[in-house]
Amino acid sequence: MKRIALLFIATYACISSATGLKSLEEFVKTVKTGKADFSQVVTAPAKDGMAPKVKTSTGQFEFARPNHFRFTYTKPFEQTIVADGQTLWLYDVDLNQVTARQQASVLGSTPAALIASAADVQALKADFVLTDAPDKDGLQWVTATPKAKDGQLQTVRIGFIAAADAPGSTLQVLEILDNFGQRSVLTFKQFQTNPVLPSSAFTFKPPAGADVIKP
Incomplete structure (x- = not known):
C-alpha cells in the first residue's frame, strides 16, 4: 500500500509539473525550426445589435529561430508575411502591394515573437508577463500580456498538447485578443518539429511592378 501511495504521489507530481508555462519554455528551448498548416478565425466584436463578423483563412507557417518566419495565406485571399531577420515584408497579391518595415521595431511584443522569433x-x-492558465480542451495554456500599454494587443493565449511521438509539447493554438475587442484564433495542424528548412523560405523579393511602401 505504501509503495502504491508513493507511486501515486510521484505520478501526481509529474502531471502537476506539466504546465503551460513549462511547455512554452520547453518549446522555445528545443524547437528551433517548425512547419505547419494553419487555419485562422477572426471574430470582430458585435456592433449596433448585429451579429459579430467572422472571417476564416488558411495557409502554411514556417519559422527558424530566432527572427525568421513566413506565413503564407492561400485562402480566401493570397497574402505573404516574411521576416528575414532585418525586414518584415507583407505582400498582398490582389493589391500587388508590398509593405516593408524594420523588423526590430515591430516584432518585440507580437504573437510571432512568442512562438517563432x-x-x-x-x-x-522583456516584452510580456507570462502566466500559467488552467488546462482546457485537453491543452496546456499560458497567457502572455504585453508590458507595453500603448500597443494593439490585449492578451495572447498559447495552447500546447503533449507530443505523441516526441518529448515535450507541440504548439496547437494561438488566441489573440486586441485592444479593439477583435479575437483571432490560429489552429496549427500537422506540426513538424525541427525540420530542415531552406534559407530561401525566409527571403523575399518584391515582385516586378508591385508598389513598395516603407512606412
Missing part, C-alpha cells in the same frame, strides 16, 4: 524565454519576458 525569440531566442529564449528571457527574451520574451
Whole structure:
C-alpha cells in the first residue's frame, strides 16, 4: 500500500509539473525550426445589435529561430508575411502591394515573437508577463500580456498538447485578443518539429511592378 501511495504521489507530481508555462519554455528551448498548416478565425466584436463578423483563412507557417518566419495565406485571399531577420515584408497579391518595415521595431511584443522569433524565454519576458492558465480542451495554456500599454494587443493565449511521438509539447493554438475587442484564433495542424528548412523560405523579393511602401 505504501509503495502504491508513493507511486501515486510521484505520478501526481509529474502531471502537476506539466504546465503551460513549462511547455512554452520547453518549446522555445528545443524547437528551433517548425512547419505547419494553419487555419485562422477572426471574430470582430458585435456592433449596433448585429451579429459579430467572422472571417476564416488558411495557409502554411514556417519559422527558424530566432527572427525568421513566413506565413503564407492561400485562402480566401493570397497574402505573404516574411521576416528575414532585418525586414518584415507583407505582400498582398490582389493589391500587388508590398509593405516593408524594420523588423526590430515591430516584432518585440507580437504573437510571432512568442512562438517563432525569440531566442529564449528571457527574451520574451522583456516584452510580456507570462502566466500559467488552467488546462482546457485537453491543452496546456499560458497567457502572455504585453508590458507595453500603448500597443494593439490585449492578451495572447498559447495552447500546447503533449507530443505523441516526441518529448515535450507541440504548439496547437494561438488566441489573440486586441485592444479593439477583435479575437483571432490560429489552429496549427500537422506540426513538424525541427525540420530542415531552406534559407530561401525566409527571403523575399518584391515582385516586378508591385508598389513598395516603407512606412
